[in-house]
Amino acid sequence: MYVVLVYDMEADRTQKMLRLSRRYLTHVQNSVLEGEISAGDLEELRGHIEALLKDGESVVLYELSSDSLLNRTVYGEDPTEDSRFI
Amino acid sequence: MDRNYHVFSDGRIERKDDTLRVVTDDGEKKHIPIEHAEAVFLHGQIDYNTRLIGFLNDHGVAAHVFGWNDRYSGSLMPERGQTSGRTLVEQVRAYDDPDHRRDLAASFVAGSIHNMRANVTYYNGRGHDLSRVITDLDNASERISSGMRVEELLGVEATARRAYYQTFDAVLPEAFALEGREYNPPPNPVNSLISFGNALVYANCVSAIRATALDPAVSYLHEPGERRYSLSLDLADLFKPLLADRVLFRLVNRKQITTDDFRQEVGACLLTEDGRTTYTRAFEETLEETVEHPNLKRKVSYQYLLRLEAYKLKKHLVAGEPYEPFKKWW
Numbered sequence A: 001m002y003v004v005l006v007y008d009m010e011a012d013r014t015q016k017m018l019r020l021s022r023r024y025l026t027h028v029q030n031s032v033l034e035g036e037i038s039a040g041d042l043e044e045l046r047g048h049i050e051a052l053l054k055d056g057e058s059v060v061l062y063e064l065s066s067d068s069l070l071n072r073t074v075y076g077e078d079p080t081e082d083s084r085f086i
Numbered sequence B: 001m002d003r004n005y006h007v008f009s010d011g012r013i014e015r016k017d018d019t020l021r022v023v024t025d026d027g028e029k030k031h032i033p034i035e036h037a038e039a040v041f042l043h044g045q046i047d048y049n050t051r052l053i054g055f056l057n058d059h060g061v062a063a064h065v066f067g068w069n070d071r072y073s074g075s076l077m078p079e080r081g082q083t084s085g086r087t088l089v090e091q092v093r094a095y096d097d098p099d100h101r102r103d104l105a106a107s108f109v110a111g112s113i114h115n116m117r118a119n120v121t122y123y124n125g126r127g128h129d130l131s132r133v134i135t136d137l138d139n140a141s142e143r144i145s146s147g148m149r150v151e152e153l154l155g156v157e158a159t160a161r162r163a164y165y166q167t168f169d170a171v172l173p174e175a176f177a178l179e180g181r182e183y184n185p186p187p188n189p190v191n192s193l194i195s196f197g198n199a200l201v202y203a204n205c206v207s208a209i210r211a212t213a214l215d216p217a218v219s220y221l222h223e224p225g226e227r228r229y230s231l232s233l234d235l236a237d238l239f240k241p242l243l244a245d246r247v248l249f250r251l252v253n254r255k256q257i258t259t260d261d262f263r264q265e266v267g268a269c270l271l272t273e274d275g276r277t278t279y280t281r282a283f284e285e286t287l288e289e290t291v292e293h294p295n296l297k298r299k300v301s302y303q304y305l306l307r308l309e310a311y312k313l314k315k316h317l318v319a320g321e322p323y324e325p326f327k328k329w330w
Helices: A011-022 A039-052 B049-058 B083-096 B099-122 B132-145 B150-171 B189-210 B230-239 B239-255 B274-286 B304-318
Strands: A002-008 A026-029 A033-037 A058-064 B001-008 B011-016 B017-023 B028-033 B035-043 B063-065 B072-076 B262-265 B270-272 B290-293 B297-301
Touching: A002 A011, A011 A026, A011 A033, A011 A039, A039 A058, B001 B132, B001 B274, B011 B049, B017 B150, B035 B189, B072 B189, B083 B099, B083 B304, B099 B132, B099 B150, B099 B230, B099 B239, B132 B150, B150 B189, B150 B239, B189 B230, B189 B239, B189 B274, B189 B304, B230 B239, B230 B304, B239 B274, B274 B304, B290 B304, B297 B304
Parallel strands: B001 B035, B035 B063
Antiparallel strands: A002 A033, A002 A058, A026 A033, B011 B017, B017 B028, B063 B072, B262 B270, B290 B297
């Protein structure tokens, strides 16, 4: 499945969420990541997120059953393009 | 299914923030989501340290290393998640039993000829007259008999492959004449593409075999005991026509790869970095393509077909189920 993840953390804790979600997804902008993820990995990620969050912080996960359902327009450079060819 | 990541740049690959990071010589930093990685393919000049190896190992991710002209030069394999003395014993027993080994070798040859034929049939229906090649392949296929020695089977395979290579000259434009298969080093663009594609198939088969408890060095059609993972050669033969050759035909005929994507060195014709990237991208897309599997009753990716092949072989050796080699069914 394909997910878009956005987060809002206390200023000095944003790195923590970025580090965590980078293990699963591609970082596209400040506080935004997206990518293909398996159901199992998504469950795992959810668990980590819940453990990490403090009061007043939030994470929003948008799930799609596949990236073909997502109508995605990028202006400027696309950070996910060719992310598997470095 | 997890993905392959390819590093073409020169630089360094390291563990950073609990995931993989590539720092290129230009100072660019790119992260690879470790939880989504099947293997990393290192094509450039890359530095790494032991911390990285431990990290890859923890996540069961292989690193396949390519050297000059992108020849496969080895793999950093994760410690075996699967260890099974019984499987290994059965695998070696089958090798040691002349009849059993011959049967397996014959299956591999029959499967590869079938899959070569599938390519030829496709192009035969598209304005090329390849009926002679088809007849040659059918003849080769019919020659496979239970009384054959492994060397004879290898001969049948070689004859079939020679006939099959005529397809390349018929289907590809003149600038991409094959003029016979040659490698070490490849003398012209087509040979160079075939070698690169075969190396990718081979490395992916190494990953697939590693997912089982099978030992990649004990093989049936190819003679084990050399430096290569010869079981991977056995499996790769089945998939080369489907993966490497189809990608090659498609890219060249659509002019996505042209003679500009190659440079000549002394006696060798090498793909440029652009050319390699184009080819690898198409190759990875192909690995992700899916087909409906008649027995599993669901869609599986081509990459998963490699895995299935290793599982089938293991099941055959351990549980005695008949081994049916992969034959393109669609």
